[in-house]
Amino acid sequence: MPLFPGYVFCRFDLAERVSVLTTQGVREIVGIGRDPYAVDENEINVLQTVVKSGLLRQPWPFLKVGEHVIIREGPLRNINGILAEIRGDHKLIVSITLLQRSVAVSVERAWVKPLAPQDT
16 A cells, blocks of 8 residues: 555656656646645655565654644543654643643554544
8 A cells, every 4th residue: 555645756857847747647746836846855765764664554644743633542532632742752732721731641653643623
């Protein structure tokens, strides 16, 4: 199963973009607006290392630190909070607004999903 269905990573000279765009199955080149934009070389290197590792891998929703999330598995199932990363460890931050106090709890990355609008 492809990690990123519908995407092919390639390196090419921008002057040759017409030949890329006329390749069967190619719809467009990823970019910002109409300007092509390169994927960060470090991110490509990490992805190649992951693939070469032979470890079990699967596509996963993109999550950013600070994003509102919901725990879908484990002892905190159905708890909403904010995703944080503290010294490389993923944490769920839950807060009591009135008290202006929060608590962080370590969570398994596999348990965390983006908070869908119907979950709020």
